[in-house]
Amino acid sequence: MTRRRVSLVRDGHVLSIGLDRPEKRNAADLQMLRELSLAYGELDRDPDLRVAVLHAHGDHFTAGLDLADVAPAVTETGLDIVPEGGLHPWQVTGRDLTKPVVMAVRGTCLTLGVELALASDIVIAGTSARFGQIEVSRAILPFGGATIRLPRRVGWGDAMRWMLTGDLFDAEEAHRIGLVQEVLDDDRVDARALELAHRIAAQAPLAVQVTLANAHRAVRDGDAAAEAELQPQLVRLLASEDAAIGHQAFLDRTTAEFVGR
Structure with missing residues (x-):
């Protein structure tokens, strides 16, 4: 084998x-x-x-x-x-x-x-x-x-x-x-x-993936294409469960445990 x-x-x-x-x-x-x-x-x-x-x-x-x-x-x-x-x-x-x-x-x-x-x-x-x-x-x-x-x-x-x-x-x-x-x-x-x-x-997985994807988009398709996605992606991330977890951890001065949702 x-x-x-x-x-x-x-x-x-x-x-x-x-x-x-x-x-x-x-x-x-x-x-x-x-x-x-x-x-x-x-x-x-x-x-x-x-x-x-x-x-x-x-x-x-x-x-x-x-x-x-x-x-x-x-x-x-x-x-x-x-x-x-x-x-x-x-x-x-x-x-x-x-x-x-x-x-x-x-x-x-x-x-x-x-x-x-x-x-x-x-x-x-x-x-x-x-x-x-x-x-x-x-x-x-x-x-x-x-x-x-x-x-x-x-x-x-x-x-x-x-x-x-x-x-x-x-x-x-x-x-x-x-x-x-x-x-x-x-x-x-x-x-x-x-x-x-x-x-x-340890960071918020969706945020990491969106950050990576937007950087790739800028390289592949140009700055304007990546810029057009910034605000919609921000709105999407702010509505995530991880955003709420991160905000609460900030208020409580604890380390966020992100779940990827």
């Missing part, structure tokens, strides 16, 4: 999703990509889950695609990695993920790993992290969204510097250009990502 490539651990309202092929530096074969897609689908569907931590087992986040396994599966219409019930983990096609993802990176993080960072909402990197969008050195292009998101995230010049050369860059450079938000010692990375995830999970 083939061992799973992606581990799933629930911790309250947080789902920890772990790339689990350390003997291959977590190189992603079709099985891993499809299991990752299903994990994102589970996160999105389950009302009890509010946020995910994406991490990797072993010393390295990912060495990129296992091209020997993946390349033969590419057809004229592309690569199908989303089974029924899954969501595309790079968010380049299909429905948007409605819940936040915090990503923890150590060691090598190549190609699809960078694109997972770009599709995540907060990225924490260890000092050992080395990033690389190296597709041009393999005679392919970044097809998981880096050509779209990296220039937007870090600026045109820095994006082209790293995508067109295929050079590797370290965690400090990733932090400088805005790909990652914090750089810590390797042994603190997973705990910090989990800490942030629990901090997000």
